[in-house]
Structures are given as C-alpha cells and as structure tokens.
Amino acid sequence: METNANDNKWANRVAWALQVGVAVLFLQTLFFKLTYAPATQVIFGDIGGRAAATFTALVELVVALLLLPGGAWVLGRVLPAKLAGLKTAAPAVGALLAIGVLGGAIVTHLAVIGVVLPVAPGSEATDGGSLFAMAVGMAVASAVVLVLRRDRVKALIATLSPSGEAAAVA
Numbered sequence: 152m153e154t155n156a157n158d159n160k161w162a163n164r165v166a167w168a169l170q171v172g173v174a175v176l177f178l179q180t181l182f183f184k185l186t187y188a189p190a191t192q193v194i195f196g197d198i199g200g201r202a203a204a205t206f207t208a209l210v211e212l213v214v215a216l217l218l219l220p221g222g223a224w225v226l227g228r229v230l231p232a233k234l235a236g237l238k239t240a241a242p243a244v245g246a247l248l249a250i251g252v253l254g255g256a257i258v259t260h261l262a263v264i265g266v267v268l269p270v271a272p273g274s275e276a277t278d279g280g281s282l283f284a285m286a287v288g289m290a291v292a293s294a295v296v297l298v299l300r301r302d303r304v305k306a307l308i309a310t311l312s313p314s315g316e317a318a319a320v321a
Contacts, residue, residue, distance in 0.1 A: 184208035189271035217245030253290035
C-alpha cells in the first residue's frame with residue numbers, strides 16, 4: 152500500500168491533536184489526584200489511598216510529557232547517550248504508557264470500583280460514568296496515536312534489539 156505526502160501530513164496532524172488532547176486530560180486530573188480531592192478519595196480509597204493516587208499522578212505526568220512536543224527533549228535527558236536516538240520515539244512511548252495506565256483504570260472500574268461513581272464519599276450524586284467513558288476514550292485515542300506513530304515504534308524496536316535491526320514486525 153502506497154502513501155503519499157498528504158496522507159503523512161494528515162496522519163501527523165491527527166496524531167499530534169490526539170497526543171495533545173490525551174496529555175491535556177492527564178495534566179488536568181493531576182490537581183485532583185495530588186490534592187486527594189473527594190472524587191479521588193472515592194476512586195483510590197479502597198485501592199491504595201493517597202499513596203496510590205500520588206503514584207498514579209506522577210506516572211500520568213511522565214506520560215503527558217512524552218506525548219507533548221517537548222517529550223523528545225525529556226526523553227533525551229533521561230536516557231543514556233547510546234539510546235539518545237529513542238527521543239524520536241517519545242510520542243509512541245507515551246502512547247504505549249498511556250494505554251497501560253488507562254487499561255489499568257478501565258479494569259479497576261470494571262472489576263473493583265464500578266463504572267458509575269459517587270462524586271464524593273457518601274454522596275448520592277454520581278458522575279454518570281463519565282470518568283469511565285473518558286478513560287475508554289483516552290485509551291482509544293492513545294491506540295490511534297500508536298498506530299499513526301508505528302514508524303517510530305519500529306525504530307524503537309530496531310534501536311532496542313540486540314542486533315540493531317528491527318525484528319519482523321507485521
């Protein structure tokens with residue numbers, strides 16, 4: 152299947168829009184997790200409490216930084232020199248980590264805390280499932296980013312493989 156330059160420009164624009172959208176949503180929730188707001192207490196109360204909320208916030212901060220345009224700079228600062236070429240893979244790494252974090256959130260909703268949550272401990276008011284829906288939407292967006300950034304995933308595999316060549320990736 153051939154692609155032309157316009158297809159690549161379109162895919163790049165869509166990927167960046169989704170990356171920024173997911174990153175902004177992760178950044179927006181940091182305040183609630185780090186201050187252990189009432190809604191956060193509902194979510195994390197039985198699964199690790201404030202420590203789990205803080206850890207999750209820190210992981211989400213890293214994910215957001217990798218998804219944003221400055222992600223390559225961040226990755227370039229923390230990697231050893233021989234892996235510096237991985238900086239270009241920052242969006243793909245961010246999307247992969249986002250899928251992991253959001254997959255954990257989705258499983259936690261389905262198996263532990265429920266899809267519809269009270270907005271505060273003991274409250275009758277609920278979120279109507281909006282947090283669960285947001286997690287699913289962000290996971291889908293992150294998966295699309297990973298597909299659109301597949302060239303960077305292949306480069307990442309090539310860099311990490313012992314022979315320096317990409318493994319057979321279908």
